[in-house]
Amino acid sequence: MSQLNDRLVALRGPVPAKGHDARTLAALTANPGCNRRALLDAAGIDKDAIAVHLGKPRPLVKSSLALRSGATFEQQVKADGCAELLRLLRDVLNLPLPEAAHTDLAVVGTQDATPQVRYIHTRNAVLEALRSTSPARTLLDHPILQLTVAGHPVYLEPDVVAFQIDGVFHIIEIKSFAVVDQQANGTKVAAAVTQAAAYVLALRELLAKEGIDGDRVSHDVILVTPRNFTRRPTASVVDARKKIAALTRQLNRLTRVEPLLDALPARITFDLILDQDKRPTRDPKELTAALQATTTRYTPACRHFCDLAYVCRGEARDDGSIDVLGSDISDDLGGIDHIGTALRLADGTRTPAADQADLAAALRHAHAVRTQLRESA
Numbered sequence: 001m002s003q004l005n006d007r008l009v010a011l012r013g014p015v016p017a018k019g020h021d022a023r024t025l026a027a028l029t030a031n032p033g034c035n036r037r038a039l040l041d042a043a044g045i046d047k048d049a050i051a052v053h054l055g056k057p058r059p060l061v062k063s064s065l066a067l068r069s070g071a072t073f074e075q076q077v078k079a080d081g082c083a084e085l086l087r088l089l090r091d092v093l094n095l096p097l098p099e100a101a102h103t104d105l106a107v108v109g110t111q112d113a114t115p116q117v118r119y120i121h122t123r124n125a126v127l128e129a130l131r132s133t134s135p136a137r138t139l140l141d142h143p144i145l146q147l148t149v150a151g152h153p154v155y156l157e158p159d160v161v162a163f164q165i166d167g168v169f170h171i172i173e174i175k176s177f178a179v180v181d182q183q184a185n186g187t188k189v190a191a192a193v194t195q196a197a198a199y200v201l202a203l204r205e206l207l208a209k210e211g212i213d214g215d216r217v218s219h220d221v222i223l224v225t226p227r228n229f230t231r232r233p234t235a236s237v238v239d240a241r242k243k244i245a246a247l248t249r250q251l252n253r254l255t256r257v258e259p260l261l262d263a264l265p266a267r268i269t270f271d272l273i274l275d276q277d278k279r280p281t282r283d284p285k286e287l288t289a290a291l292q293a294t295t296t297r298y299t300p301a302c303r304h305f306c307d308l309a310y311v312c313r314g315e316a317r318d319d320g321s322i323d324v325l326g327s328d329i330s331d332d333l334g335g336i337d338h339i340g341t342a343l344r345l346a347d348g349t350r351t352p353a354a355d356q357a358d359l360a361a362a363l364r365h366a367h368a369v370r371t372q373l374r375e376s377a
Ligand code: SF4
Pocket: 031, 034, 035, 036, 037, 296, 297, 298, 299, 302, 303, 306, 307, 308, 309, 310, 312
């Protein structure tokens, strides 16, 4: 592992690795065919800093107001030792009244609150709860979990609480999007459940290392959200089995990073070479050339989850890649990789290969209709 770490540090340069959270993990699995993302994420490289330095930052995904509102809601739910959360859990899980033991794992009793140290505290608290003979419930606030991604361990710092009920842990995800008349935005719910699924897998991995059955972590996750248009929280139990299965499949498919590292040119680095004021001094052309030594698979969906989206979109456009037009068109034009090829087949300046005859006929027809429409306009 240390040799692998050395190689990843060389890629990143002398700066701390950027950590994962379940959101970036879900994003990592959203484009499993992209080697560039796999390498940069494995090395903990700050992709946003690279995009900014190259003058192609991704616009803010969430406003600062939305971020503040989310943090305030989480604080409200967790105030007074998670009193409000306990009230909700008693409702949705039909718990009896006895008090729960609340442990805040952000307070580790030492100056060294690194993810590694907090993970060890989390692991100890989980095992202590599992081995306890007391019937007390256990709330673990601010846990740190570890999940193996592409053969490399990453730390997840959830804003969730693991709650042990009769020997089974439940993952709780607190989100600030509203549930109105018991309906919520489907995309946001799906994203929240995917995040919770990552925590379920990480907690199961922790138990597996101790020889404990993964069934001790429930596939039912609990979403806590504001009710209607108020700030009053409500809790819902969601069956995350499909998301857990999908995430497991995607993680298993992720390419291991060693072969990707082996394929890179010697001495390649994505180091931004920060000066003493932490400003990047790396020559952008050199950095672009280093990025281009990695292979990508850009799709328009990258804009929703990857900080390098505008960098990769620029490259794909320059390259005339069909992928910039989206998966529907890529599928329709299966076997054609470049926009220029499609255009030449459409205007008849390129002779189609035998297996392109039908596609070329359809493109020529579309081109003729378009020409007619333009002429009659
Ligand atoms: S934006 Fe680029 S690096 Fe990110 S996933 Fe898409 S192709 Fe890969």
